[in-house]
Every structure is written in structure tokens, then in C-alpha cells.
Amino acid sequence: MKATIERATLLKGLGHVQSVVERRNTIPILSNVLIEAASEGSLRLMATDLDLQINETVEAQVAQPGATTISAHTLFDIVRKLPEGSQVELTAAEGKMQINAGRARFNLSTLPRDDFPVIAEGELPTHFELPAATLRQIIDKTRFAISTEETRYYLNGIFIHVSDEEQPVLKAAATDGHRLARVTVPRPAGAEGMPDVIIPRKCVAELRKLLDEVDGTVSVSLSESKIRFDLGNAVLTSKLIDGTFPDYNRVIPTANDKLLRIDPRSFEEGVDRVATIASEKTRAVKMALDRDKVTLSVTSPENGTAAEEVPGDYGADSFEIGFNARYLLDILGQIEGDTVEVHLADAAAPTLLRENDKAPALYVLMPMRV
Template sequence: MRITLERSNLLKSLNHVHRVVERRNTIPILSNVLLRSDGASLELKATDLDLEITEATPAQVEQPGATTVPAHLLYDIVRKLPDGSEVLLATNAEGTAMTVASGRSKFSLQCLPQSDFPDLTAGSFSHSFRLKASDLKMLIDRTQFAISTEETRYYLNGIFVHTVENKGELKLRAVATDGHRLARADVEAPSGSEGMPGIIIPRKTVSELQKLLDNPDVVVTVEVSDAKIRLTIASIIMTSKLIDGTFPDYQRVIPASNDKELRVDCQSFAQAVDRVSTISSERGRAVKLALNDGQMTLTVNNPDSGSATEELPVGYEGDPLEIGFNAKYLLDITSQLTGNDAVFMLADPGSPTLVRDLAADDALYVLMPMRV
């Protein structure tokens, strides 16, 4: 293999694929990125056996071929080369080493044969549809923070994506929950998504996908089966296994009869929560909200370091109520809200609270209270 390409193109593609590669691997080939040149492009591929990312980038191919080299090492080398430079990639006759040359710099990297590189065979997909990158990014951004990190409840370690009928319209819905909070977001269901199986996209796939959706104007092709998902974003193809489990019936935890309405200015509320929670302990980040006619008092007590209170004018006309929440969870939710005001629908100190964004009725959040 002998090819020349621009450093900026190579770096951009390596940046997309090398993140999939785990730093520590018991299987040496999984530490490598597959480089395959043919025609007028270089194809790069990386995998961790659950997730695979492939991207093609323009290149001048003198001699086609394929090999694999350490992914993080190649990325670090290319990253440190000067801007605007051209990079030569060439393997030796035996295919055991690859030269990376640019200007006066020259590196030699050990190769492993491309025949050893695993292929995440996709199989056939039952459903295929096209979705604007901005819509897909919105679904992820609004729900990702609520994904559980608890390995024992593995079926909560991702975002549940499915189609649902809502007010006579078919919606594509994303839901995530960790048992303490729940986030739900909807977009109009694209043509071809009708009847698709409900799928759970793993946390790592969600995180990588979020970074790849940097151009809102791109249209993403989504292909789905019971076990895998494949997303094509311009020149990038991402294939991932899905979580094999049953997502719980989340509708049961969304309260329908909460009758106490609290309206707050989102920014002032978030800043107040952030200020008083400075004093809270890392373990119990509880903040107490005491509501009385048009007034909210936020209180944090920490036996080790002291206490903090702050008052805030709010829209509340119900009976006096005291309820506690995890300050971090409150801040996570308020950071997702796009409007100036947020609406909290409350019932009592022990029941789940519903949070809505006044500027966007396509998302809602549920938050479990804490004892304070």
C-alpha cells in the first residue's frame, strides 16, 4: 500500500474512528485501525466488537492495499504533524510495518494483517428511514443524561427508541431513565419507521453518535433490526449491536394527576439551585424547596459544613408544600430546557414530579423526590 493524503482529512477521519478503540485490549487487533485504500480514497475502520465505525476520505492511491496499525498511536502522530502538510502512508513488502512520512518527520509502525481484523457483520435490516441530523441530535441531547450507569440493570444502560401514537400523530420517541429521573423526547416519525421494533441503543454508541452529528443539515439514514442498528452520516457508517433486553413500561411512572402547578424562571432557578448546593455533601446532594403563595425558599443543610437558603419569586398558588430533590438532577433537567420558563407539576412530597418545557412540548421529564 502506498498513498498520499492531506493531514487535515486524515486527522478528521481518525478522530471519528479512533474513539471506538479501547485504550486497554486483551485482543491486540482490537487496538488497531484498519486502513484500506482503493480507487481514490482511504477507508478507515475501528471496532470494539459491539460498535464499528467506518469512514472514507479522499486520497491519492499509488498502490492499493490494506493493513492495520495501532489506532491511538497513529492518531497522536497525525495530530502532532504541522497544519496543511501532506502525509505519505506506505507499507513494506512483507506488510509487517507501515511508514508514516510528512515533511522531515518519518515514523515506522508495526502492522498486524488485515485478515485478522474482525467484521461486525450487519445481517439484514427490517426497517430503514431517513432522519434530519438535527432531529436525531435533539432526541439524544434531551434524553442522554438520564441513561443509567448501573450495570446490574443493563436494559437501562441506553436510550429506548420506538414509534408511538400521540394525539393522532405517529411519533419517533426516545426515552431514558435511571430509576431516579426519566427523560422523554418526540419527533415526527419519518416514513419507513412505522412498525419498527423498539430498540435500546447502548450508552457508548449514543455518546459516539452525539459527536458525529455535528452538521445539522445532514440527513441520516437509519437502518434497524432486532439486534443491530446502522447509521449512515455522510461518509461515516456506524454499526452497533443493540442492548438485548426489555425496557420497562415507562408510561406507568409518568404522573397524570399532579394538580399543583409551579412556574419558575429557568435561569434564575438553575442559578439558585447551583448556589445553595455548593454547601451540600457529595453523597447527599439534596435541596429542599419550600413553596408558599408566590414564593420559593431553597434550603440545603449539611451537618459537616453548614447550611444555605435562597428565596425566589415563583408562580405558585397551591397549598404550602415542602419537597426535596437531588440538586444535580434538577440542574441536569433545567439545562435541557429551551424556554425561559419551566413548569413543575407536583402532587405531594413523596410522589414523582413532572417537568415540562414551555417552549417545547415535544419533551417531558419526571423526577423522583428525595427525603429531606
């Protein structure tokens, strides 16, 4: 194969695909990116870790069609360091690839295209489209709550399912057992009857990166075991987590009768300030609720104490409750309006946070003993 491509175009495409490739691989070909030059003037770049696969098509001048595979991270680093605006010439033959740009010359080993594994998608019976902005919102408002505990592998992703309520909706939820995030959006046409699926954390991260460059809609196709996102020039295919997501509705409180309305920015800044002295292990911040004010405080055996008063609209009985400051800040960071509703019951019960009862996102946070 022989092709010439602009450095910026190649760098952007490689940037998307190389992040799928694991740094350490026992199977050498999994360290490689597949480069396929088509006679109609395009290069297809593809990388996989056997669970997740990304395909990106970029424009190029193709003198000789063909395909090969080459170390993804090495090629990315080379292209990154080439002079801006340069034209990169890629020539592959007999187990080698020559890369020429300006005065730079590289000659790298390749592995045959036929050895490159491709995820077999099989049938993907459910197909629907979502605006890229909706997909970004779903990911941003839930992914911080994805569990990183490998033993509870079924929590290592975002759970997506459809539900028939007053109107048909699509719901996305993530939890790590300490907090829960859920987003509800109108059900897109074609999603009715779709299976409940758990999209793995790595797929979510790669999808989010790609969404930054998509303005229109994203085509989603899925089965019980695989999902494919078609984003125009890029196609992301992933295996789904084979497990059962817990019935998260059971932890969403419905009878929390103490309501605090507070400005999320001043609340967030107050929590952030007092948490400066919190010990790394507990990260605990105490909230003392009184009429129309909240006193945030932290007591650290190593550092001392900190307290800050934040005004809020609260009219129920006074009481104290503790939270993990990091978890609370993650949730407050997703609140876009100028008021957040905090629905509380007592110091041991889960607390519900949302902008209002019409907001698409809602959060549940388990308290801590402080």
C-alpha cells in the same frame, strides 16, 4: 499500499474512529484501525470493539491500493503532533507501515487486514431518515438520564419505539430509576412497525460526536439486534442491547395538581448556588413552595446552611419537597424556553417537568427525603 493525505483530513477521520477503540484490549487487533486505500482516491478508516463499528471515508491520493491495520491510538497521536498543513505519506508492506511527513519518519508494526473483525449486519428491514438536528435533540434531551449501573444493563441506553396516538410518533426515553427523560417527535416515513430498540450508551456518545458535522438527514436502518446510522462520509453500526426496557409510562404522573411556573434560568442558578455547600453523597436541595415564591435551601452537617428565594408563579398549598441538585440541574439545563412547568403532588410522589404541554420533551424526577 501507498497513499498521501492532508494531515487535517486524516486527523479528523482518525479522531472519529479511534474513540471507538478501547484503551485495554486482550485481542491485539481490536487496538488497531483498518486503513484501506482505494484506487479511486479515498482512504477508508474503520475501527470496532465488536459491539460498535465505525467506518469513515476520506479523500486521499492513492499511488498503490491496499489495506492494513495499525494501532489506532498511536497513529492518532502521531498525526496529532505532526506540523499543521503537512502532507502525510503512508506506505505499508510486509508487516510494517512507514509514515512520512515533513522531516518526521515513523516505522510502525502492522497486523494483517484479513484478521480484522467486521460486525455482520445481516438484514436491516426497517429503514427511515431523520434530520440530523432531530437526532441531536433526541440525544441531548435524554442521554443524561441513561443509567450507568451495569447490573441493570437494559437501562444502559436510549429506548426508541413508535407509538400510534392522535398522530403516529417516534419516542425516545432514558431512565436510571431516579429520573426519566422522554422526547416525542413525528414518526418518520418507513419507521412504522419497527421493533422497540435500546441503543447502547457508547453508540449514543459516538453518534452525537459525528452529528456535529452533519447538516442534512441521517439514514437509519435497523433490525431487532443491530442498528446502522449512515451520516454521509461516516457509517456507524452497533449491536443493540438485548433486554426489555421497563414500561416507563407507569411513572409519568398524570394527576399532579400543584403547578409551579418558573423561569428556568433563575431557578437553575439558584439551585446551583445553594448546592455549592451540599455534601457530595446526598447532593440534596430542599424546595419550600409558598405563594408565588420558592425558597431553596441546603443544610450540610460539614459546611453549614444556604438559602435563596426564587420568584415563581405558584398558587397551591404550601409544602416542602427535596431533590438531588445534580439531577435537577441536568433537567433544567435542557429547558430552552423562558418558563418551565413543574407539576407536583406531594413530597413523596414523582414530579413532572416540561416547558408546556406541547413541548417535545418531558422529564420526571423522583424526590428525596431531606
